Amino acid sequence: xxxxxxxxxxxxxxxxxxxxxxxxxxxxxxxxxxxxxxxxxxxxxxxxxxxxxxxxxxxxxxxxxxxxxxxxxxxxxxxxxxxxxxxxxxxxxxxxxxxxxxxxxxxxxxxxxxxxxxxxxxxxxxxxxxxxxxxxxxxxxxxxxxxxxxxxxxxxxxxxxxxxxxxxxxxxxxxxxxxxxxxxxxxxxxxxxxxxxxxxxxxxxxxxxxxxxxxxxxxxxxxxxxxxxxxxxxxxxxxxxxxxxxxxxxxxxxxxxxxxxxxxxxxxxxxxxxxxxxxxxxxxxxxxxxxxxxxxxxxxxxxxxxxxxxxxxxxxxxxxxxxxxxxxxxxxxxxxxxxxxxxxxxxxxxxxxxxxxxxxxxxxxxxxxxxxxxxxxxxxxxxxxxxxxxxxxxxxxxxxxxxxxxxxxxxxxxxxxxxxxxxxxxxxxxxxxxxxxxxxxxxxxxxxxxxxxxxxxxxxxxxxxxxxxxxxxxxxxxxxxxxxxxxxxxxxxxxxxxxxxxxxxxxxxxxxxxxxxxxxxxxxxxxxxxxxxxxxxxxxxxxxxxxxxxxxxxxxxxxxxx
Amino acid sequence: xxxxxxxxxxxxxxxxxxxxxxxxxxxxxxxxxxxxxxxxxxxxxxxxxxxxxxxxxxxxxxxxxxxxxxxxxxxxxxxxxxxxxxxxxxxxxxxxxxxxxxxxxxxxxxxxxxxxxxxxxxxxxxxxxxxxxxxxxxxxxxxxxxxxxxxxxxxxxxxxxxxxxxxxxxxxxxxxxxxxxxxxxxxxxxxxxxxxxxxxxxxxxxxxxxxxxxxxxxxxxxxxxxxxxxxxxxxxxxxxxxxxxxxxxxxxxxxxxxxxxx
Numbered sequence: 116x117x118x119x120x121x122x123x124x125x126x127x128x129x130x131x132x133x134x135x136x137x138x139x140x141x142x143x144x145x146x147x148x149x150x151x152x153x154x155x156x157x158x159x160x161x162x163x164x165x166x167x168x169x170x171x172x173x174x175x176x177x178x179x180x181x182x183x184x185x186x187x188x189x190x191x192x193x194x195x196x197x198x199x200x201x202x203x204x205x206x207x208x209x210x211x212x213x214x215x216x217x218x219x220x221x222x223x224x225x226x227x228x229x230x231x232x233x234x235x236x237x238x239x240x241x242x243x244x245x246x247x248x249x250x251x252x253x254x255x256x257x258x259x260x261x262x263x264x265x266x267x268x269x270x271x272x273x274x275x276x277x278x279x280x281x282x283x284x285x286x287x288x289x290x291x292x293x294x295x296x297x298x299x300x301x302x303x304x305x306x307x308x309x310x311x312x313x314x315x316x317x318x319x320x321x322x323x324x325x326x327x328x329x330x331x332x333x334x335x336x337x338x339x340x341x342x343x344x345x346x347x348x349x350x351x352x353x354x355x356x357x358x359x360x361x362x363x364x365x366x367x368x369x370x371x372x373x374x375x376x377x378x379x380x381x382x383x384x385x386x387x388x389x390x391x392x393x394x395x396x397x398x399x400x401x402x403x404x405x406x407x408x409x410x411x412x413x414x415x416x417x418x419x420x421x422x423x424x425x426x427x428x429x430x431x432x433x434x435x436x437x438x439x440x441x442x443x444x445x446x447x448x449x450x451x452x453x454x455x456x457x458x459x460x461x462x463x464x465x466x467x468x469x470x471x472x473x474x475x476x477x478x479x480x481x482x483x484x485x486x487x488x489x490x491x492x493x494x495x496x497x498x499x500x501x502x503x504x505x506x507x508x509x510x511x512x513x514x515x516x517x518x519x520x521x522x523x524x525x526x527x528x529x530x531x532x533x534x535x536x537x538x539x540x541x542x543x544x545x546x547x548x549x550x551x552x553x554x555x556x557x558x559x560x561x562x563x564x565x566x567x568x569x570x571x572x573x574x575x576x577x578x579x580x581x582x583x584x585x586x587x588x589x590x591x592x593x594x595x596x597x598x599x600x601x602x603x604x605x606x607x608x609x610x611x612x613x614x615x616x617x618x619x620x621x622x623x624x625x626x627x628x629x630x631x632x633x634x635x636x637x638x639x640x641x642x643x644x645x646x647x648x649x650x651x652x653x654x655x656x657x658x659x660x661x662x663x664x665x666x667x668x669x670x671x672x673x674x675x676x677x
Numbered sequence: 678x679x680x681x682x683x684x685x686x687x688x689x690x691x692x693x694x695x696x697x698x699x700x701x702x703x704x705x706x707x708x709x710x711x712x713x714x715x716x717x718x719x720x721x722x723x724x725x726x727x728x729x730x731x732x733x734x735x736x737x738x739x740x741x742x743x744x745x746x747x748x749x750x751x752x753x754x755x756x757x758x759x760x761x762x763x764x765x766x767x768x769x770x771x772x773x774x775x776x777x778x779x780x781x782x783x784x785x786x787x788x789x790x791x792x793x794x795x796x797x798x799x800x801x802x803x804x805x806x807x808x809x810x811x812x813x814x815x816x817x818x819x820x821x822x823x824x825x826x827x828x829x830x831x832x833x834x835x836x837x838x839x840x841x842x843x844x845x846x847x848x849x850x851x852x853x854x855x856x857x858x859x860x861x862x863x864x865x866x867x868x869x870x871x872x873x874x875x876x877x878x879x880x881x882x883x884x885x886x887x888x889x890x891x892x893x894x895x896x897x898x899x900x901x902x903x904x905x906x907x908x909x910x911x912x913x914x915x916x917x918x919x920x921x922x923x924x925x926x927x928x929x930x931x932x933x934x935x936x937x938x939x
Contacts, residue, residue: 164935164936165935166928166931166934166935166936167931168935169931169934169935170927170931173927173931206821206822206895207821207822207825207892207896208822208825210822211822211825211826224902224903225902231902231903235903235904239919239923242915242916242919242923243919243923243924243927246919246920246923246924247927250924293829293833293838294838294911294912387934387935390934391930391931391934394934395927395930398926398927398930402918402919402923404904405904405905406903406904406905406907406918407901407902407903407904407905407906407907408903408915409911409912409915410839410901410902410903410906410909410911412902413838413839413896413909414829414838415825415826415829415833415838418829418830420830421829421830421833421834422834423829423833423834423837423838423843424833424834424835424836424837424838424842424843424844424851425837425838425843425910425911425913426911427912427913428912429912429915429916430912430913430915430916430917430919430920431916433912433913433916525913526913527844528843528844529910529913529914531844531848531850532842532843532844532850535848536848537778537846537847537848538844538845538847538848539846539847539848
């Protein structure tokens with residue numbers, strides 16, 4: 116505080132002197148900016164080891180690779196729709212009239228050294244980015260990692276998922292080939308389907324009638340500036356919350372709600388994560404150099420008239436395309452509704468949008484739905500094994516089937532040609548599965564979870580079946596069970612025994628309508644459940660087995676008789 | 678003349694006039710245009726027609742009738758021309774193995790000579806598109822850039838931008854165009870087999886047809902510039918690749934990294 120004290124500290128000879136040059140530089144910097152407490156704190160942050168915890172990292176690394184490769188592409192890409200003629204190396208497009216955006220993309224692909232590689236790296240990284248996000252989300256969902264205190268981080272993750280779609284789609288639209296133009300045409304159609312203001316919104320987006328001369332430039336700013344900045348900001352918040360909350364962990368001996376068992380960032384995870392970045396980069400670079408992606412030279416410059424066979428968006432947008440493809444046009448009646456002859460309601464577009472919106476909203480609010488139903492407001496740092504939350508796991512798989520059906524619906528024509536079936540039949544089947552697939556998936560998944568839980572109980576109570584059948588002294592045959600070691604047993608029994616919580620009275624002693632609904636949902640969640648093995652049950656089972664083993668030992672002499 | 682002028686205000690007069698005008702323009706157009714008028718198959722000999730007739734009766738008449746007049750099972754072949762026969766028989770689609778949504782490609786049943794004889798016979802039934810001349814099949818004279826333009830504007834909707842083929846309704850499909858003989862591509866455009874529309878010479882000139890063939894052969898012969906092409910099917914096969922092989926590789930490394938405790 117006072118000047119004299121400060122001087123005296125600086126004056127002492129006890130100040131740390133580094134021996135090596137690196138040490139001296141580091142010490143110089145540290146004494147100026149004082150980072151060491153932060154690094155010390157962060158370096159002691161613990162990460163548990165599990166392969167499924169790595170996908171968020173994969174997404175992060177993909178994003179970094181996207182920034183690097185995208186910057187290279189931006190040096191050469193011309194985001195304008197001015198008409199030009201291609202004069203580069205690719206023969207079939209020579210002299211063809213096209214937009215500057217398309218011409219410069221061809222230019223990057225065929226005339227810039229390393230251009231095609233970086234284009235492909237960028238695109239493959241975008242695909243892996245969205246795959247990693249989705250797998251990461253599935254991991255979070257099925258292990259219950261979105262529960263308190265991580266609900267808000269789940270929302271940030273959902274926002275990142277949505278932004279990844281926007282980033283991907285805006286990038287897919289940039290080269291101005293026929294395929295990307297078809298995608299924009301659908302956006303135009305979706306905008307127009309909005310009642311009353313649709314046409315205005317479309318005009319606003321495209322700067323006039325579709326396709327206009329403005330959209331590529333606008334998409335470009337969205338793609339290289341707005342969305343990356345938002346994603347970057349969200350990633351910062353996401354990671355900050357991960358540090359604040361600390362990492363979750365699977366149940367196991369020595370793992371509690373108040374600790375994290377794993378390895379620290381420094382030096383173990385810093386090395387692992389750093390190495391993993393280069394692995395992801397290497398894998399993507401290998402794919403980009405060996406496997407072709409988005410052959411825009413095949414599609415030709417955008418022309419609003421043709422829609423080519425096999426026109427599909429990138430995989431992460433397939434489900435939106437699929438929703439439109441599943442919707443019947445005028446069966447069993449005309450879906451083009453007219454409200455009082457004033458407002459046109461193109462339900463064939465609005466209903467598919469609704470199907471997508473339901474999914475996205477459900478995703479965002481799920482943590483609160485589950486919290487409301489289960490009335491579980493406790494902090495959870497220990498993850499659920501998916502089987503130990505059968506209803507949640509079932510609902511998650513149902514959502515995956517719902518998403519999957521929509522995604523597959525966009526590929527109906529390719530299924531038809533490759534499996535030699537009629538495209539109509541594919542669509543009929545998928546329409547059925549759209550409604551009933553999730554229900555079937557839910558029932559089957561929940562049953563599988565319950566069976567797995569029963570299997571766990573069985574193993575805990577009776578040990579592992581060894582397949583060795585022995586005869587007891589009195590002639591009885593038994594199979595020898597190998598008792599479980601207590602570490603494995605801990606993992607199998609240490610889950611929460613969630614039970615139905617019926618509708619509760621409120622402070623006025625009244626059971627409200629919403630509380631009744633909650634009670635019913637709680638029954639739906641936990642009515643069928645397999646309780647974890649209790650110590651008493653375990654004790655009883657051990658007695659029984661000890662009895663067997665005793666008999667076996669006493670029968671030892673007789674077993675040698677043959 | 679007076680009678681006619683008196684009736685000029687008859688309610689149906691306008692309709693009659695319209696009919697006359699339509700018939701006249703249509704008729705004149707049919708006379709003036711030669712686009713669909715294939716040259717008669719002059720260069721077929723009488724003996725080829727004879728041999729063709731025998732082959733036809735033995736192999737095709739069950740469905741197409743004894744004189745190619747057609748039946749419930751197959752269309753009339755009068756006026757379909759030699760090009761149609763060369764395409765259908767030359768690619769093995771005819772004789773058809775079984776009725777279905779569309780004729781399937783299979784190993785050809787006839788030799789080139791026999792196919793020619795069948796073509797000669799069918800051409801003799803009525804004038805139709807003839808087999809293309811060699812100069813229109815010579816890809817060294819074609820312009821692939823113009824071919825790409827014509828192809829993307831007319832063919833890619835069904836056959837996919839890279840000619841990989843695509844689905845049509847109710848089990849029909851547009852086949853892949855990779856590895857298809859030049860003459861067969863030309864004849865298909867000329868005759869419109871199955872669900873395919875006819876692209877006659879007014880629609881796509883013989884030179885443009887040659888350009889299309891040149892373009893198709895150029896993407897057929899050129900390896901994909903970006904590496905393995907994944908069947909030229911676009912984003913779906915790319916998505917499948919990243920979800921299967923790509924994701925498996927990443928999972929493999931993730932398992933490896935986390936299983937090695939420090």
